Amino acid sequence: MKKKITEILHIKYPLIQGGLAIVSDAKLASAVSNAGGAGIIGAGGHDADWMEEQIDLARKLTDKPFGVNIVLMAEDKDEIVDIVCEKKPDFVTFGAGNPIPYIKRFQELGIIVIPVVPSLRLAKKVEAAGADALIIEGLEAGGHIGRQTTMALMTNVIVNVDIPVIAAGGISDRRGIMAAMAMGASGVQMGSRFLISEECPAHVNVKRRIVESTDIDSVILGYTIDHSVRVLKNKFVDSYLEIEYSDEPREMLKGRMRGIYAKAVVEGDVENGMIQVGQSLDVLNEILSCNEIIKRLFPDKE
Ligand SMILES: Cc1cc2nc3c(=O)[nH]c(=O)nc-3n(C[C@H](O)[C@H](O)[C@H](O)COP(=O)(O)O)c2cc1C
Incomplete structure (x- = not known):
């Protein structure tokens, strides 16, 4: 047992x-x-x-x-x-x-x-x-x-x-x-x-954005470079995904995430920062x- x-x-x-x-x-x-x-x-x-x-x-x-x-x-x-x-x-x-x-x-x-x-x-x-x-x-x-x-x-x-x-x-x-x-x-x-x-201590803007979010609002960044991170959709994520799924070189993709999570949880920038959160959002x-x-x-x- x-x-x-x-x-x-x-x-x-x-x-x-x-x-x-x-x-x-x-x-x-x-x-x-x-x-x-x-x-x-x-x-x-x-x-x-x-x-x-x-x-x-x-x-x-x-x-x-x-x-x-x-x-x-x-x-x-x-x-x-x-x-x-x-x-x-x-x-x-x-x-x-x-x-x-x-x-x-x-x-x-x-x-x-x-x-x-x-x-x-x-x-x-x-x-x-x-x-x-x-x-x-x-x-x-x-x-x-x-x-x-x-x-x-x-x-x-x-x-x-x-x-x-x-x-x-x-x-x-x-x-x-x-x-x-x-x-x-x-x-x-x-x-x-x-x-x-x-x-x-995460910024209240992040908490509020999560509270407003619903089931399909999270996506995976970095899947194509084997560095998957689940985050909420926003301006940063849209621009990241555009590059990730384009023909542009991917070497820079990992680096593009650096410091971006802090921008959300510390500075409260919910559009240009990366809000890491899971899929069970509606509760x-x-x-x-x-x-x-x-x-x-x-x-x-x-
Ligand atoms: C904002 C955020 C930061 C996280 N940071 C870490 C971390 O530093 N180390 C770690 O092992 N897991 C980290 N995780 C994963 C969590 O510890 C936990 O396993 C995960 O959140 C569980 O899934 P849930 O978000 O659906 O509850 C993080 C998750 C979130 C949402």
Whole structure:
């Protein structure tokens, strides 16, 4: 019998707040953890000093477990890994990159390791390397994505690994949680839902634009260069897609995304910035506190 993610992480509800580059700080993570889920401080877009500060702050804001998301493609990943090892949050998840060389180092320090994977092949690899659990993230998710849907990943992966599996991608309400659990998932990870929470420091223009958006408003950028990112349609996205699907050379396409996400979440430019968000948009229609979000996801919460 697989151990439950709630038992592994010592959390009340089987819910993880996904790492959100630039905007998942200690305040957001601790609000989620205080409400009974597992909050995450995201290293994406920040340096090791910021991470150190945020872990210290989260310790002041909550006595509940919280984690850290490390993007393994980042140039300063080694400094971030060192500081995380020193500060010892309860668990780590990994964004883009190969987590296998890091698993044992974290575990020897008592840190639980939960890689994010987009395929069964990688799920089996991280399981063989000793991961405590894994997150499968389907292409319905906001941000950088793989090529399988959440439903297909749940179908393909859950029955083929022995460690607990957390489902992510397009899960934004209680029905999504119940569907994932019915598929055998041990829990879910939500990103977009918390991006528009009150505590998330993302610019309010971004949150409002997401609230106004509907099912077909998100598209994938960078599919043709194997650098897929799910974002909301806007002026920037229109011009990007025009080049991506034209005969023009594609070398510059990856570079064209650089700094554009910050333009949206930090500066609030919702036309020339890149708003990363998942597909389950029609239930993302209110900016709520993390406590209220989790109360609605788990109505038995007292
Ligand atoms: C704005 C935004 C930023 C994200 N940044 C990261 C990141 O830095 N690292 C990571 O592993 N995943 C990142 N993700 C993915 C989330 O952690 C989560 O897996 C995903 O949002 C789940 O799908 P959903 O958006 O449909 O809830 C990001 C997602 C969004 C929407």
